[in-house]
Amino acid sequence: MTTPLGIDPVSFGDTTGFDLRPLAPARRPTFLAFSPPLIGEEEIDEVVDTLRSDWISTGPKTRRFATDFARYVGAPDALALNSCTAGLHTALVTLGIGPGDEVITTPMTFSASVNVVEHVGARPVMVDVEPDTLNIDPAAVERAITPRTRAIIAVHYAGHPAELDALRALAREHGLALVEDAAHALPARYKGLAIGAGENPVAFSFYATKNLTTGEGGMLTGGVDFLDRARVVSLHGMSRDAWRRYDKGGSWRYDVLLPGFKYNMSDIQAAMGLCQLAKLDGFQRRRREIVRMYNAAFGESGSLELPAERREIEHAWHLYVLRLRLETLSIGRDRFIDELTNRNIGTSVHFIPVHMHPYYRDKYGHAPDDFPITLDAFQRMLSLPLNPRMTDEDVADVIEAVLEVVRTHPR
Numbered sequence: 001m002t003t004p005l006g007i008d009p010v011s012f013g014d015t016t017g018f019d020l021r022p023l024a025p026a027r028r029p030t031f032l033a034f035s036p037p038l039i040g041e042e043e044i045d046e047v048v049d050t051l052r053s054d055w056i057s058t059g060p061k062t063r064r065f066a067t068d069f070a071r072y073v074g075a076p077d078a079l080a081l082n083s084c085t086a087g088l089h090t091a092l093v094t095l096g097i098g099p100g101d102e103v104i105t106t107p108m109t110f111s112a113s114v115n116v117v118e119h120v121g122a123r124p125v126m127v128d129v130e131p132d133t134l135n136i137d138p139a140a141v142e143r144a145i146t147p148r149t150r151a152i153i154a155v156h157y158a159g160h161p162a163e164l165d166a167l168r169a170l171a172r173e174h175g176l177a178l179v180e181d182a183a184h185a186l187p188a189r190y191k192g193l194a195i196g197a198g199e200n201p202v203a204f205s206f207y208a209t210k211n212l213t214t215g216e217g218g219m220l221t222g223g224v225d226f227l228d229r230a231r232v233v234s235l236h237g238m239s240r241d242a243w244r245r246y247d248k249g250g251s252w253r254y255d256v257l258l259p260g261f262k263y264n265m266s267d268i269q270a271a272m273g274l275c276q277l278a279k280l281d282g283f284q285r286r287r288r289e290i291v292r293m294y295n296a297a298f299g300e301s302g303s304l305e306l307p308a309e310r311r312e313i314e315h316a317w318h319l320y321v322l323r324l325r326l327e328t329l330s331i332g333r334d335r336f337i338d339e340l341t342n343r344n345i346g347t348s349v350h351f352i353p354v355h356m357h358p359y360y361r362d363k364y365g366h367a368p369d370d371f372p373i374t375l376d377a378f379q380r381m382l383s384l385p386l387n388p389r390m391t392d393e394d395v396a397d398v399i400e401a402v403l404e405v406v407r408t409h410p411r
């Protein structure tokens with residue numbers, strides 16, 4: 001099969017082949033969505049307030065949201081943008097990374113983390129992950145460093161912080177920038193310090209499924225001087241604060257210093273973000289409760305590998321990723337997901353490894369087993385619903401469905 005672009009799409013069959021047995025009937029009467037947003041009257045009122053005001057694009061609420069966010073994670077400064085992808089791209093441009101440069105990152109991520117390296121014309125060098133956390137393996141990073149390496153993009157997979165001490169040491173030793181993709185890692189901590197609290201660039205996502213949402217949105221944290229330059233890059237390359245030119249006392253004059261991008265957040269988005277930020281600690285308490293229920297229910301099963309949680313970290317629990325012990329089951333991961341869907345439980349897979357997507361596979365000649373730990377995890381992983389909208393009954397339904405599928409499909 002070929003797409004309109006003339007590229008072969010990724011194909012990977014269920015490892016057990018076709019299973020023609022009928023799926024079990026649903027117990028739950030309604031479908032449990034994998035990750036619906038949790039929007040309250042507060043967000044609605046705040047958005048309406050913005051719509052009735054004189055500012056609907058980047059204005060006072062965007063400024064306040066960035067300030068509140070910086071205070072929340074303890075960041076030196078924060079720049080509100082319209083996506084995490086924009087934050088990562090802005091960071092690479094601001095760092096001056098371009099053609100001839102290499103950026104080391106992981107295939108166990110959403111393609112955006114790697115696409116941005118292509119956007120600046122640099123070469124993404126993917127390396128394998130650690131088997132427990134599925135975060136980038138510092139030892140593999142070290143082996144991949146060449147004279148052309150300029151940066152490392154670490155992804156805090158599922159909300160579990162990557163091994164920052166080791167990555168920082170490598171960055172320091174080899175003069176590399178460390179950029180963090182924290183799309184999953186709000187709020188998370190590594191050795192007591194919040195992700196985003198440092199001087200290096202860290203990009204957060206407020207996409208609809210993330211722990212905090214503005215519909216679409218993102219935040220870039222980092223040092224004050226770095227973000228001053230990133231601000232220019234992210235808005236047409238216009239000299240600092242040119243966006244205030246419609247303010248009283250603002251001037252119509254501005255200089256374009258470089259061909260920048262159009263990545264600013266709007267006050268409509270920031271209105272939601274302000275309310276969501278105030279609720280975030282409550283959201284996280286609920287996420288942790290659900291994780292405790294899942295861990296207690298699944299810990300005894302010999303067929304399920306639970307998500308790792310190392311010491312000295314705080315997990316943001318954006319995702320609850322189970323890995324199936326396929327040698328104990330008569331079905332593969334794909335069929336396992338179909339069985340859960342049929343029981344009205346929404347799931348997902350995070351992620352189809354980036355190197356298996358046609359663009360990266362064909363451009364860099366990657367084979368699926370170039371990254372054996374990533375490939376093995378991908379073949380047996382699924383993400384269960386985990387969000388603060390879930391009731392105890394929802395959680396019990398997920399647990400019952402998962403355990404029933406395990407029980408009824410022994411090898």
Ligand SMILES: *Cc1c(COP(=O)(O)O)cnc(C)c1O
Pocket residue numbers: 082083084085086109110112113155181183184204205206207217218
């Ligand atoms: C969601 C996500 C992104 C992209 O976030 P946007 O805000 O949609 O640009 C980047 N990296 C990871 C790991 C993600 O899960």
